[in-house]
Amino acid sequence: MTATITTDTTPDTATDGPLVSGILIPMLPVADLARSASFYGALMGLELRREFVQDGQVTGLALGRGDIGWGLNLRLRSTLAAPADLRGEHPVVWKAEDYEALAAFRDHAAELGSDPVMFEHDDAVLVRVVDPDDIDVYVAVPKRAWTSFQGYTLEPSGYRATHSTALTAS
The missing domain is CATH 3.30.720.120 (Signal recognition particle alu RNA binding heterodimer, srp9/1)
Known part of the structure; x- marks a missing residue:
């Protein structure tokens, strides 16, 4: 699979509060x-x-x-x-360092019989496996920085980018 890398030139979002670097x-x-x-x-x-x-x-x-x-x-x-039922959800998206590491993870999951599925989303290239509790395990390489808002709507074919202004904003 060849991933398309996009560059978002929007300035980084500035927030007040502590800097959190990951999970x-x-x-x-x-x-x-x-x-x-x-x-x-x-x-x-x-x-x-x-x-x-x-x-x-x-x-x-x-x-x-x-x-x-x-x-x-x-x-x-x-x-x-x-x-606390997270079946069919992906509560954590794990990060792979690069596409080579993501492919290695996919191959490793296949060797374990986990039936990995590799796919591309607007934000990342991902590999999905399902754990024993039917929780989706996603490992991803980001394609772009999260520097601007994007809304998604769930449709029969999956999530589709649909709106650029938050519906929850008052």
Whole structure:
């Protein structure tokens, strides 16, 4: 797949407040901690780093590695106060450093039998796999900076860029 790289010349958006550089530890609700830990361990090379116990039951795990600077928490869905069902959603989009790394991830996921799908969006080239809880796992290489607004509408064929002014703006 050949990606089209676009250059957005809009100035960077300035905001007040602390600068956040990325995701350190996202948390996903899962049905089976061991099964999900095994899946993410194999897919992303993560290792068990923490275990959280409440009233004698393991309710969460943290996966990571010392050399990558980020991790992933898994929380037992049945222990959450409210339903936390992210099936069919992509709560985290992981970043690959370049197209070569993205292709390597796709090949690795295929070797694991995860049926990766590579596709292109306005913002990124992505690889999608589905975890044991039917949560979409996206790994991407951005195509352009997020320096201007773009609205999308879900249509039968997927999301389509549709508006340049926020509907939520008052």
